[in-house]
Amino acid sequence: MLRIHFSDADLARTRIATAPDPVWEIAASLHRLQSRKGRWAYAEWYRTARQQLRDKGLERVLRNALLPLYPRAAYFPDFLTPAHAVGDLAMGMESIVATPPQRVLDEVAILDRTVGAPTWAGRLTRLESRKEFVGMLRAYHDAVVAPYEEQTQARIEAERAVRCRGLLDGGVEGMLSGLGPMLRWRSPVLEVSYPKQAADRDLYLGGRGLTLVPSYFNWGEPVAFADPQLPPVLWYSMLHEPSPLDAPHEDAADRPLITLLGRARAVALRAASTGATTTEMARAAGVSTSSASRHATALRDARLITTVRHGPAVLHTLTPAGASLLRAGLGKSR
Known part of the structure; x- marks a missing residue:
């Protein structure tokens, strides 16, 4: 477990990022390729990512260079996700290139002690090697992360809207209290679930505040810098979260909601619980975009969802009535 200790000054300086962090999404997506956990949530991405990597000749780069430096383990080097470049791909790449050689050596040594580092990793102390590595990262990002930027941004906007509701109701502590099952607010400490293989530790913010970054490709435990x-x-x-509507062993619990709305519309309502575009609703329900649009219209007319435009797309989220119906239909209490 990671325990993050807040002072009053830290609460005042805590914020949620306004945009996805593309450098982190590279890391998190590489972790997705190393695990079967949560595959249902990224089903389309898995299909397209593997094909894109083959088409662009990046399979060897993935296998020999990227996956060894980004293991899905208790540690991977901090310099690969620069702290001051959150949300800016170009700045993140520049920061990796500008990493001091000694820091590269130190963090590669930690990786080696933790899970083992590739034998060539020490060459990243050389400027030209870091530039070459960043070129690989850019190519990977363009192939499998960039195509999902729009829906990633839409999901983050929905997440920020939910957290703002918590902020309005209970201040920063109210916002921290609603971050989900992997994070528990026990004033003045935010308890963060960490991988079982990671040691317990404490992080004292010391007036610096905390930047919370919602991640599209991160699954399960949150992640913070080791340093x-x-x-x-x-x-x-x-x-x-695994959708109960898609879990065969939970059909009995789902039947009332499906009976009331029909399966496709019930899945669309469930998708809206975390914010979804019409395309995401269609993908979740296995229907065409035009059909999903009709289902969204019906749900909106019934005042179960609300729809706002976000750039060229629209984002659907639950109304209080929709949230109550979803909880009741899935047999959940408040």
């Missing part, structure tokens, strides 16, 4: 001297950042999953 407590770095600016405090916490990347966390936007609650991709």
Whole structure:
């Protein structure tokens, strides 16, 4: 467990990032490729990512260079996700290139002690090697992360809207209290679930505040820098929870909601619980975009969802009535 200790000054300086962190999404997506957990939530991405990597000749780069430096383990080097470049791909790439050689050596040594580092990793102390590595990261990002930027941004906007509701109701502490099952607010400490193989530790913010970064590709435990001297950042999953509507063993619990709305419309309502575009609703329900649009219209006319435009897309979220119906239909109490 990670325990993050807040002072009053830290609460005043805590914020939620306004945009996805593309450098972190590279890391998190590489972790997705190393795990079967949560595959239902990224089903389309898995299909397209593997094909894109093959088409662009990046399979060897993935296998020999990227996956070894980004293991899905208790540690990977902090310099690969620069703290001061959250939300800016170009700045993040420049920061990796500008990493001091000694820091590269130190963090590669930690990786080696933790899970083992590739034999070539020490060459990243050389400027030209870091530039070459950043080129690989850019190519990977363009192939499998960039195509999902729009829906990632839409999900973050929905997440920010939910957290703002908590902020209005209970201040920063109210916002921290609603971050999900992996994070528990026990004033003045935010308890963060960490991988079982990671040791318990404490992070004292010391007036620096905390930047919360919702992540599209992160699944499960939130992630913070291993080095407590770095600016405090916490990347966390936007609650991709297995949908009970898609779980065969829970059909009995789902039947009332499906009977009332029909399966496609029930799935669309469930998708709206974390914010979804019409395309995401269609994908979740296995229907065409035009059909999903009709289902969304019916749900909106019934005042179960609300719809706002976000750039060229629209984002659907639950109304209080829709949330109550979803909880009742799935047999959940408040």
